[in-house]
Amino acid sequence: MMQISEPYNPKNSLFNTMNRFIGAVNNMDQTVMVPSLLRDVEDVKTGAEGASNGGDAYYVQDGDMYSSYVLLKSIRNNIEWGVLHGDGGGDEKQLAAAAEGQDDVDVDLEKQFHFHLKGLHTVLSKLTCKADTLTSRYKEEISPLKKTLH
Template sequence: MMQIPDSHNQKNSLFNAMNRFIGAVNNMDQTVMVPSLLRDVPLDHGGDVKAVRTADDPAAAANDTPYFHQDSDMYSSYILLKSIRNNIEWGVLQGDGRGKERAGVAEVSRVEAEEDDLEKQFHYHLNGLHAVLSKLTLKANMLTNRYKEEIGCGN
């Protein structure tokens, strides 16, 4: 018998997290008419970048590493977010020079999968992917708002 998930759990689904991220990046892409204006403009305008993280991110809290690099500009963040969106929508190209790394990681993961519980691994990676997508969505929204501020459109 097929179960219909309630709307609260469905709101937290990976599919919806991906859609929120893709929507935020699409909004950013439609808002940013002149990407070159983003060069050398810091993403955080004087704020504390380390303060921007989710409560469910024990890795960032444990090593006190911000997930927004202070030295990156808005342009590099813009390009990164669009690249990640394209990877989600179209898949990762194997000819991008990282295929060999992935093959090695895939082999290690395969061996671990045989030794460990697959359900635990799935939930671990699902939670991690959900957390990363939430952070990237926040970053896309922040970049869009900062661009509006820079060009004088404000919220």
Template sequence: MQTPDSYNQKNSLFNAMNRFIGAVNNMDQTVMVPSLLRDVPLGDKDDLKVAENGGSSDDTGNPSATNGRAYFQPDADMYSSYVLLKSIRNDIEWGVVQGDELRKDKVGVAGVEEEDDLEKQFRFHLNGLHAVLSKLTHKANTLTNRYKEEIGCGN
């Protein structure tokens, strides 16, 4: 078994999740009074771009699954972003409860075709997850820095 080089480790899903969780934990420790975030626009250009596209998307422009949540809203304030980021962190750490229709296995020819394409589906979703985690990590860091600016605390 080969040891992955540092570039591959840096880009591992596990490390991407840890970076996101670390950024949200830092945000959570920094934001002592979350109610101060209400009605303060985040001012992150990426949020507006993603919201205009109708939700999060991967590098190819394909929308990512959001389980019915509107992850990015153009009129979202820092407080709603704060709550959302913490919710996503909890979903990663504790898992997501899915509805019965998401658990049902497809039967018949479609099921066989899907099984043959599992590697392709896995790589597609893994790439999308990396992209989303990167954007969410950036969002958590931006919110932390904006909060510090709002309360007059420098880096």
């Protein structure tokens, strides 16, 4: 039986976390009018920025912001429209094989659910920060261009 260990807080619900992520990516998508300009922008997050955004500081993988832009849009699309049936099939088979050998599968499933729910919440929160950072960096990069055009 699933037990609720914390009081209900809709702010921390997976649904709200997904909505914050989708909102951040939609904002990014509306702000970034010329995605190819992101190719030359460094994809780095400093400790101060991470702390000011309410999250832990983290360093993103090497590459240009354009790759991050494409990745964030792809993840948003997967959340909104679902994942293709061929994706992740191996993981599901491994989980099923591991569950067969256990006596109390329900307890194991509950633990797996909580583990993955917490992980998904953490990843979506970091991706939301990444989308917000990308949007801000794009605005910084495009600002001097706007001034020269006027």
